[in-house]
Structures are given as structure tokens and as C-alpha cells.
Amino acid sequence: QSALTQPPSASGSPGQSVTISCTGTSSDVGGYNYVSWYQQHPGKAPKLMISEVSKRPSGVPDRFSGSKSGNTASLTVSGLQAEDEADYYCSSYAGSNIVVFGGGTKLTVL
Amino acid sequence: EVQLVESGGGLVKPGESLRLSCAASGFILNNAWMSWVRQAPGRGLEWVGRIKSKTDGGTPDYAAPVKGRFTISRDDSQNTLFLQMNSLKTEDTAVYYCTTYTSGYSRDWGQGTLVIVSS
Numbered sequence: 001q002s003a004l005t006q007p008p009s010a011s012g013s014p015g016q017s018v019t020i021s022c023t024g025t026s027s028d029v030g031g032y033n034y035v036s037w038y039q040q041h042p043g044k045a046p047k048l049m050i051s052e053v054s055k056r057p058s059g060v061p062d063r064f065s066g067s068k069s070g071n072t073a074s075l076t077v078s079g080l081q082a083e084d085e086a087d088y089y090c091s092s093y094a095g096s097n098i099v100v101f102g103g104g105t106k107l108t109v110l
Numbered sequence: 111e112v113q114l115v116e117s118g119g120g121l122v123k124p125g126e127s128l129r130l131s132c133a134a135s136g137f138i139l140n141n142a143w144m145s146w147v148r149q150a151p152g153r154g155l156e157w158v159g160r161i162k163s164k165t166d167g168g169t170p171d172y173a174a175p176v177k178g179r180f181t182i183s184r185d186d187s188q189n190t191l192f193l194q195m196n197s198l199k200t201e202d203t204a205v206y207y208c209t210t211y212t213s214g215y216s217r218d219w220g221q222g223t224l225v226i227v228s229s
């Protein structure tokens with residue numbers, strides 16, 4: 001299974017919105033509504049931010065939202081804050097009991 | 111509060127074996143599907159595999175790079191998840207995270223344990 005494709009970097013100023021894309025195939029992102037997103041700060045464990053394309057776990061700010069169109073999923077961070085600066089990873093169920101991750105996107109708050 | 115604490119990491123030589131443990135608390139491990147995810151130094155996340163709850167069959171599944179070398183098992187009576195790693199390669203060097211697993215995603219994560227494979 002190939003990794004999902006994410007842009008290596010993204011950036012925005014405080015208060016702005018940023019969208020990170022995650023491109024897969026019809027065998028993973030496009031085939032299932034099981035896309036998730038994780039935030040990882042340096043030296044820390046990842047944290048679930050979005051599950052099942054657009055569901056936000058309790059405690060995750062509503063500034064974070066997820067969506068999907070065809071084989072591409074997206075994570076949008078609205079009203080950027082300094083603490084949003086982190087690495088973000090997407091993940092998708094890929095059939096045959098396998099999960100694949102994206103390569104990660106480093107989000108910089110300017 | 112869910113807590114996952116990994117242990118067992120360390121430095122091993124290529125070809126050797128290592129067993130990681132993950133102590134779970136704050137929830138009923140019996141009912142939980144669990145997974146392992148790894149992260150090589152300076153690299154992205156990589157799914158290693160997952161195991162179903164015993165009530166759902168208890169069967170594991172693995173990513174292609176580790177299939178046939180790694181084995182995920184569980185001891186629900188001890189609230190512990192295991193990852194047996196055999197025939198280790200240098201490319202297995204990573205921080206290994208234990209996670210709860212539901213519908214293709216990992217909700218709760220441990221702090222990770224570092225495995226270094228080097229001669």
C-alpha cells in the first residue's frame with residue numbers, strides 16, 4: 001500500500017484559515033469514509049483531531065474541520081492560533097484490514 | 111482516563127528480536143481493538159498492525175513491511191498488549207506507539223518507546 005500524499009508544508013497568519021490536502025486512491029480515501037487526521041507537536045505523541053472524515057472528538061476545537069471529495073480529503077484549520085503550529089498527518093482505511101498514513105504536513109503559523 | 115504506557119524498547123542488532131509491551135488502564139481492554147503505529151526518526155507515521163478484541167475474534171493484521179516478522183498479541187487479564195518483533199532490520203528503527211483502534215483510526219496514544227536496530 002502506498003502512503004497518502006500530503007503537501008510537505010503549509011502556512012498562514014494568526015486568524016487566517018489553512019487547508020491541508022490528503023490525496024489517495026479509490027482503494028483508500030475514495031473508497032471509505034474512514035479518513036482521520038492527527039496533530040503532532042515536536043517530541044509528543046500524535047493526537048486525534050478528526051475521525052471518519054469529519055467527526056471531531058470531544059475537546060478538539062471547532063476551528064478544526066474535515067471533508068472529502070473523491071480521492072482527496074482535507075483538513076481546514078480556521079482562525080489559526082500559534083498553538084496550531086505542528087505536524088499534521090492524514091490516515092485512511094485501505095481495505096483488507098490495512099490502514100495507510102500520509103507523509104505529513106508541517107503547519108507554520110507566521 | 112485512558113492511559114497507554116509502552117515499554118520494552120532498546121538497542122538491538124540486526125536479526126535480533128525484541129518484545130514491546132503496552133499497559134492499558136482507564137478502560138476495558140477486553141472490548142477494545144488495539145494497534146501499533148511507528149515513527150522513524152524525523153519521518154512520518156507508519157501503521158504497523160492491529161488486533162481485534164477477543165469477542166470479535168482476536169485476529170491480528172499487519173502492514174506489508176512487517177508481515178511475517180512481527181506478531182501482535184494481547185493478554186486481557188493483564189490489561190497488556192504486546193508486539194513481538196523478530197528478524198529486526200535497521201529500517202525498523204522507530205518510536206513505537208500503542209493505540210486504541212476504532213473504524214480505521216487511533217483515538218488514544220501512548221507516549222511511545224524507542225527501538226534502535228544497529229550493529
